[in-house]
Amino acid sequence: MSTLEIRNLQVSVNTDDGMVEILKGVDLTIKSGETHAIMGPNGSGKSTLAYSIAGHPKYTITGGTVTLDGADVLEMSVDERAKAGLFLAMQYPVEVPGVSVSNFLRTAATALRGEAPKLRTWVGEVKSAMEALNMDPAFATRNVNEGFSGGEKKRHEIMQLELLKPKMAILDETDSGLDVDALRIVSEGVNRAKNANNLGVILITHYTRILRYIKPDFVHVFANGRIVEQGGPELAEKLEANGYADYVSK
Amino acid sequence: MSVLTTNYLTPTGREEAWRFTPLKRLRGLHDGTAVQSDRESLITKGALPSGVTFIRENLEPLSASDDVIIERVRGSASSVAHLAIAANTELTEPIFLGRSAGGMDTAEFSRVRISLGTHAVATVIVENTTDTVLAEDLEIYLAPGSNLKFVTLQEFESKSVYTARHHAIVDKDAIFKSITVTVGGDVVRILPTVAFKAPGASADLLGVYFATAGQFFEHRNHIDHAVPHAKSNVNYKGALAGQDAHTVWIGDVLIRAAAEGTDTYELNRNLLLSDGARADSVPNLEIETGEIVGAGHASTTGRFDDEQLFYLMSRGIAMADARRLVVRGFFNEIVSEIGNEEIQHRIMDRIDNELEKAGHNV
Numbered sequence: 387m388s389t390l391e392i393r394n395l396q397v398s399v400n401t402d403d404g405m406v407e408i409l410k411g412v413d414l415t416i417k418s419g420e421t422h423a424i425m426g427p428n429g430s431g432k433s434t435l436a437y438s439i440a441g442h443p444k445y446t447i448t449g450g451t452v453t454l455d456g457a458d459v460l461e462m463s464v465d466e467r468a469k470a471g472l473f474l475a476m477q478y479p480v481e482v483p484g485v486s487v488s489n490f491l492r493t494a495a496t497a498l499r500g501e502a503p504k505l506r507t508w509v510g511e512v513k514s515a516m517e518a519l520n521m522d523p524a525f526a527t528r529n530v531n532e533g534f535s536g537g538e539k540k541r542h543e544i545m546q547l548e549l550l551k552p553k554m555a556i557l558d559e560t561d562s563g564l565d566v567d568a569l570r571i572v573s574e575g576v577n578r579a580k581n582a583n584n585l586g587v588i589l590i591t592h593y594t595r596i597l598r599y600i601k602p603d604f605v606h607v608f609a610n611g612r613i614v615e616q617g618g619p620e621l622a623e624k625l626e627a628n629g630y631a632d633y634v635s636k
Numbered sequence: 637m638s639v640l641t642t643n644y645l646t647p648t649g650r651e652e653a654w655r656f657t658p659l660k661r662l663r664g665l666h667d668g669t670a671v672q673s674d675r676e677s678l679i680t681k682g683a684l685p686s687g688v689t690f691i692r693e694n695l696e697p698l699s700a701s702d703d704v705i706i707e708r709v710r711g712s713a714s715s716v717a718h719l720a721i722a723a724n725t726e727l728t729e730p731i732f733l734g735r736s737a738g739g740m741d742t743a744e745f746s747r748v749r750i751s752l753g754t755h756a757v758a759t760v761i762v763e764n765t766t767d768t769v770l771a772e773d774l775e776i777y778l779a780p781g782s783n784l785k786f787v788t789l790q791e792f793e794s795k796s797v798y799t800a801r802h803h804a805i806v807d808k809d810a811i812f813k814s815i816t817v818t819v820g821g822d823v824v825r826i827l828p829t830v831a832f833k834a835p836g837a838s839a840d841l842l843g844v845y846f847a848t849a850g851q852f853f854e855h856r857n858h859i860d861h862a863v864p865h866a867k868s869n870v871n872y873k874g875a876l877a878g879q880d881a882h883t884v885w886i887g888d889v890l891i892r893a894a895a896e897g898t899d900t901y902e903l904n905r906n907l908l909l910s911d912g913a914r915a916d917s918v919p920n921l922e923i924e925t926g927e928i929v930g931a932g933h934a935s936t937t938g939r940f941d942d943e944q945l946f947y948l949m950s951r952g953i954a955m956a957d958a959r960r961l962v963v964r965g966f967f968n969e970i971v972s973e974i975g976n977e978e979i980q981h982r983i984m985d986r987i988d989n990e991l992e993k994a995g996h997n998v
């Protein structure tokens with residue numbers, strides 16, 4: 387049983403006009419097995435929250451805490467956070483030229499497991515992870531995300547989620563850019579990871595569509611750098627019908 | 637070429653061709669003060685297949701050169717080491733040439749010729765190791781319809797000074813591909829140049845270099861499109877790490893008035909891995925006819941991409957390993973073209989080592 391605790395998190399980015407505050411005090415607690423959907427207008431700071439938890443160097447933490455089972459996440463380097471059990475499926479996965487998917491996955495698995503996976507079982511492990519997400523095995527020899535379509539990049543993220551087995555995952559708009567079949571396939575991947583590892587999930591999305599496949603326990607409305615309302619799955623339906631006008635004008 | 641009376645013009649460093657080169661570190665190769673050795677270090681590795689000969693003979697140069705060190709080599713070398721691949725010989729295995737005999741007290745002036753008969757197909761790999769002072773005039777002739785992959789590996793020890801011109805003359809429908817790898821030496825200055833002799837010829841010049849603290853590596857490509865319908869492509873990639881690591885890439889492409897239907901592109905990318913290093917990159921396209929298929933160039937010099945490192949590290953990969961992956965990935969595009977696993981591993985390992993040596997500065 388793990389707990390990710392975000393307390394009064396305040397984050398700024400450095401711009402040409404100086405530091406701009408994006409997150410204005412975010413509070414959120416996620417336990418193993420729970421799924422928290424975060425919905426909110428463009429530019430409200432959802433990706434900023436995701437990146438800040440993962441440790442992207444662009445963001446400056448100006449206040450608050452993030453802990454995983456009591457350990458100070460903000461003190462950890464990016465790779466240490468992954469080793470502690472955090473995973474970020476990115477809104478815009480990064481292309482890494484010249485680095486093959488298979489080399490990348492093996493290097494990551496070696497780092498996370500503390501030893502190189504046995505070659506014999508590893509090849510099969512990767513193959514079945516790819517098959518489960520309907521990815522052509524040829525992706526293994528391609529360079530990481532290079533030339534992948536938007537949907538292929540997202541599948542690749544969820545394939546890593548299944549392979550690397552984190553405790554807590556933040557999925558930043560994993561559903562954007564997926565066709566109907568891919569949405570189902572990717573959602574099933576997330577649900578498998580939830581069941582297999584009792585994964586805790588923060589699911590950032592603009593659409594209720596994905597929530598039909600991945601059932602949220604909680605829905606949070608994010609606006610202007612903070613959580614402005616919380617509720618159950620019914621809140622998502624309300625948002626889809628009414629939009630964010632109530633929250634943004636406040 | 638035994639006339640030694642010429643008064644060679646010693647470069648001062650103000651000349652365009654010499655403005656980047658640290659002349660003081662050339663150990664007298666440029667000003668005639670180097671003491672000539674009797675080394676003839678170039679040898680073949682393993683038995684030569686039929687259709688291939690390697691002999692020393694007297695040969696007139698195939699091309700003019702305005703490089704003063706090449707002139708000195710031509711005035712001093714007593715014979716030419718000539719690797720000849722007979723017409724219609726199709727080799728499936730590479731021919732290995734190498735230099736491992738060296739010495740820093742005297743300088744070797746070496747002339748080399750590689751010639752392919754019509755429709756010959758070959759891969760030639762030259763392995764340069766050891767500590768040496770070496771000036772080399774290497775000329776390649778590709779007869780019509782022949783195909784050569786020419787790999788040179790500068791894996792010198794840290795004191796070496798190597799200046800060379802690798803000039804390929806590419807005849808009708810011949811295909812030339814060179815891969816120039818420079819990862820060792822104190823000063824390395826190579827002129828990989830091409831002249832097209834007839835239409836239908838093509839040249840692909842690829843290169844990688846990695847300079848660490850204090851090393852100077854210069855590559856000056858020159859491609860002369862003097863005939864119609866020839867194709868050239870240049871892609872050189874370099875990385876630098878450490879104080880006063882310095883690389884120079886010059887890409888001169890000349891499309892003469894007669895060279896209609898020319899298709900050319902050149903690219904140089906540099907990865908600056910630390911402060912205190914300097915990468916000069918100068919593409920230079922001269923076009924005398926508008927009747928061409930394409931002509932372009934690009935040059936970039938940048939640091940580690942934070943987004944790439946973040947992505948890798950977010951999967952648990954430690955910073956040093958993430959950097960190694962990115963650097964390997966950067967070079968892989970070209971190193972993988974060598975087509976020999978053992979050499980590719982060796983070069984990548986050397987690059988890892990160089991990166992590690994530069995480690996704490998990176």
Ligand SMILES: Nc1ncnc2c1ncn2[C@@H]1O[C@H](COP(=O)(O)OP(=O)(O)OP(=O)(O)O)[C@@H](O)[C@H]1O
Binds near residue numbers: 400402432434
């Ligand atoms: N370097 C920067 N300079 C200025 N503003 C920035 C910078 N980086 C981020 N921001 C701003 O921070 C705000 C939050 O961005 P973020 O990406 O977190 O939004 P989001 O909620 O994920 O939006 P979306 O739904 O469109 O993905 C945006 O207004 C964005 O413009």
Ligand SMILES: [Mg+2]
Binds near residue numbers: 433477
């Ligand atoms: Mg976003």
